[in-house]
Amino acid sequence: MEIAKIKKTAVIGAGSWGTALAKLLGDKGEQVYLWSHRSEHAAALLRDRENKKYLPGARLPENVQPTDDIRVVSRCQCVLMVVPSHGYRDVFARLAPLLVEDTSLVSAVKGIEIGTRHTMTQVMADELQKIGTGKKLYLGVLSGPSFAEEVAAGQPTAVTVAFKEQHAARSVQHLLSTAFFRVYSSTDVIGLEISASMKNVIAIAAGIADGLGYGLNTRAALITRGLAEITRLGVKLGAHPLTFSGLGGLGDLVLTCTGSLSRNRTVGLKLGQGKSLPQALAEMTMVAEGVKTTKSCFNLAKELGVEMPILEQTYQVLYEGKDCKLAVEELFKRSLKEEMEMG
Numbered sequence: 001m002e003i004a005k006i007k008k009t010a011v012i013g014a015g016s017w018g019t020a021l022a023k024l025l026g027d028k029g030e031q032v033y034l035w036s037h038r039s040e041h042a043a044a045l046l047r048d049r050e051n052k053k054y055l056p057g058a059r060l061p062e063n064v065q066p067t068d069d070i071r072v073v074s075r076c077q078c079v080l081m082v083v084p085s086h087g088y089r090d091v092f093a094r095l096a097p098l099l100v101e102d103t104s105l106v107s108a109v110k111g112i113e114i115g116t117r118h119t120m121t122q123v124m125a126d127e128l129q130k131i132g133t134g135k136k137l138y139l140g141v142l143s144g145p146s147f148a149e150e151v152a153a154g155q156p157t158a159v160t161v162a163f164k165e166q167h168a169a170r171s172v173q174h175l176l177s178t179a180f181f182r183v184y185s186s187t188d189v190i191g192l193e194i195s196a197s198m199k200n201v202i203a204i205a206a207g208i209a210d211g212l213g214y215g216l217n218t219r220a221a222l223i224t225r226g227l228a229e230i231t232r233l234g235v236k237l238g239a240h241p242l243t244f245s246g247l248g249g250l251g252d253l254v255l256t257c258t259g260s261l262s263r264n265r266t267v268g269l270k271l272g273q274g275k276s277l278p279q280a281l282a283e284m285t286m287v288a289e290g291v292k293t294t295k296s297c298f299n300l301a302k303e304l305g306v307e308m309p310i311l312e313q314t315y316q317v318l319y320e321g322k323d324c325k326l327a328v329e330e331l332f333k334r335s336l337k338e339e340m341e342m343g
């Protein structure tokens with residue numbers, strides 16, 4: 001199969017991850033626009049060639065063009081969406097009418113929309129349906145264990161890109177792959193999106209356990225049983241079970257539950273150390289998607305009748321003020337089960 005060459009890419013969202021992806025592509029010699037929703041931020045990126053707030057120390061090469069003009073998407077064959085989930089729909093709705101035929105739209109976002117409980121590719125599909133473009137557009141997702149800071153520093157990293165259409169997955173795979181950034185392809189879009197979003201919830205739980213002073217046994221139990229919950233939810237939504245042992249599943253779950261760079265784990269750590277959620281969030285400069293996604297996935301799991309006890313306890317800690325220690329105790333007090341039981 002011939003792989004379509006992407007000549008220009010727009011990275012929409014100039015936070016840590018959008019900036020790291022733009023730098024990755026720029027360093028590879030690709031033509032890239034990096035869009036920020038704030039004009040003064042786009043101007044600072046242009047002036048400094050560095051994102052001082054979200055990715056300090058990483059130099060943006062000259063072929064990365066910072067901009068606040070969303071119309072650049074009409075010149076691109078690939079649009080990487082890296083706006084946090086709470087702002088995703090609004091930004092996508094603005095750019096959707098400007099897209100040209102055969103563009104690949106890739107969500108690099110790890111969250112589920114609160115009101116609709118939709119994944120980001122579902123949000124894009126909704127918005128495209130509303131305007132009825134009639135154009136052939138491909139909707140995909142990029143995920144995997146990839147802290148922005150490490151990607152910007154050129155640390156060997158492996159991730160996955162999924163599209164229902166294999167040819168689109170292959171062309172984005174080729175676009176993003178470099179000597180240190182290895183991209184696998186998949187067709188399991190929903191599986192990758194559910195893993196990406198739910199791993200943030202389990203990372204908050206793992207941070208809580210660390211903050212309470214529990215040890216490595218507790219963390220490993222949360223990772224493993226967390227993976228069982230994520231798999232149950234994903235499979236119910238039509239995902240392939242093996243996706244959850246891949247880079248976007250187990251890989252990202254381990255990274256986020258153990259890595260000190262994780263914002264989600266950090267929020268959990270602060271909660272476990274006795275801070276309130278507003279206090280913990282006030283101390284963060286970057287987005288921790290798991291906070292909102294806990295609510296969306298809690299409602300999604302209830303709606304679908306999927307048992308997710310770690311998610312449920314995390315929800316109660318975040319949104320009902322439950323004591324962290326009690327939440328762990330209640331997880332352990334549940335009726336005894338067979339390991340492979342679906343509950």
Ligand SMILES: NC(=O)C1=CN([C@@H]2O[C@H](COP(=O)(O)OP(=O)(O)OC[C@H]3O[C@@H](n4cnc5c(N)ncnc54)[C@H](O)[C@@H]3O)[C@@H](O)[C@H]2O)C=CC1
Nearest residue numbers: 014015016017018037054087109110146147148286287289
């Ligand atoms: N930072 C990382 O290591 C990775 C992050 N991700 C995912 O990428 C997504 C973006 O995260 P980061 O870049 O890390 O966030 P960040 O907190 O570093 O930056 C967020 C960016 O979004 C902008 N923003 C905030 N609200 C907005 C709105 N309503 N509309 C438009 N723009 C808005 C901010 O100005 C900022 O530029 C998240 O879903 C995250 O889970 C995925 C892989 C790695």
Ligand SMILES: O=C(CO)COP(=O)(O)O
Nearest residue numbers: 144145146147262263264
């Ligand atoms: O998704 C990530 C790495 O793969 C980043 O995780 P945090 O958002 O918790 O920092």
